[in-house]
Amino acid sequence: MKFTIDILGVFLKIVIRINKSQFAPLVVSTLFILLTSLLAHCARRLVQNLVKEPFVRLLFEEAIAAAELCGCCFELIVVADNFGVATYAVFLFALTVWWSLNWGDATACPYTHLEDIIEGKGDIRQALLKVWAELAGGMLVFKYVQLYWALEISDTHKDKAIEDCTADLQVPVMYGAIVEGVATCMCRIASRALGDINPRFATAIDSFIGTSLVVAVLATSLKAGCHGHTLGEHALVYWVGACAGSIVSVYIYKLPAVQQYVKGPVEVNGDSIWAGKED
Structure with a gap:
């Protein structure tokens, strides 16, 4: 817990100093994504050390992976809206490489569990539990994102925590x-x-x-x-x-x-x- 608090303290000092330098928005988003990935990495290591039952450990890892995915992608929406799709693509590519190297057996993708059922690699009960863990992780992390956005460290986060969102789907x-x-x-x-x-x-x-x-x-x-x-x-x-x-x-x-x-x-x-x- 102390380690996490220390990380948050250093993070806030960095972003506040950067904000004063007037080149904050993209760097602030980058630092938030790095912080989210670091916290998820620490949580993943903690679960691996404390939870011995393989399937229960995998459920925790799926929840952490989904939380990391959604937490980063919420901020990537800010990146895409303010700095363009090309910048968004570079960030997403780097994150995808990171996730593939660190998630282990977790996928944070419900449809992969459906594939496992079809191929006889898993049963319906296990698949439903994994999906439930992923949904829990993805929904809970939004409060964490809202808390960060509410600080409004960068102009790109102004009113972001309370604004109404618009769907990306613009086709039938x-x-x-x-x-x-x-x-x-x-x-x-x-x-x-x-x-x-x-x-x-x-x-x-x-x-x-x-x-x-x-x-x-x-x-x-x-x-x-x-x-x-x-x-x-x-x-x-x-x-x-x-x-x-x-x-x-x-x-x-x-x-x-x-x-x-x-x-x-x-x-x-x-x-x-x-x-x-x-x-």
């Missing part, structure tokens, strides 16, 4: 659900292929693919209840659409043609471009 709901489903399907197929092929820099490639898809559709599940669509429409796009795309990806990836393409040798001038493939 069915079209949005289809786009979300296709994007999720493509992302999951690419991730599975990278896992099987295991090329050099697989983590960076996977992160780039995921970032590109998110930026392409500007989809976020952080705006349930915002003005612009109902909760039912939100669920149709970001839950039904994403889950449907994830399920379809399982069956597409198992197609013989896809398996042959993925696992067959890929050569350029006689040299394999994948690590682990013999020339």
